[in-house]
Amino acid sequence: QSALTQPPSVSGAPGQRVTISCTGSSSNIGGGYDVHWYQQLPGRAPRLLIYGNVNRPSGVPDRFSGSKSGTSASLAITGLQAEDEADYYCQSSDSSLRRVVFGGGTKVTVL
């Protein structure tokens, strides 16, 4: 059972906006720790998509955006494209577990 909870799957039609939630607790997200997001395309290694809650590494399209509020965070994908079909993971740090923690991942399907 992950310290961070994500929905197993979300789906949307091309061009639509989808959001992925990441719910934590007072010992991680709610405790002020940053949230980071990774995209994992089929058969590939994860890649950093969002760091420090809202920041995009160079090369990541601005269709991807992150936000954080209270004990939760969200990743939004606007203008959904077929190439966005992948698994997405949130990640933070946890003061009780004293380590980095990941969400269980969300599979995004483009209909």
Next chain:
Amino acid sequence: QVQLVESGGGLVKPGGSLRLSCTASGFTFSDSYMSWVRQTPGKGLEWVAFISGSSSYTEYAEYVESVKGRFSISRDNAKNSLFLHMDSLTVEDTAVYYCVTGQLFYYDWGQGSLVTVSS
């Protein structure tokens, strides 16, 4: 650009040992915190260990509880290399192991090295 290339994975029996290597290029390796993250179908992504860079006063490392006393992370800055020595392997250690840059989040990832622990 940054490249991280893992090697050393394979099939090993329970109780056995294995050493993973990661060769880095495209950035100042010696300054960088480095970590190992593993991925299993059942447990998803899991941080395994990190080691500090030369910016730290002394080199130090941390491990996830489940591997403490069995795994050891080390680095050779002269060869831009990161290692993970794994002893007393169990079936629960079966995973793809990724070499990654960073400590609190992971900017660059290698392609991964599959470790299978099975009799």
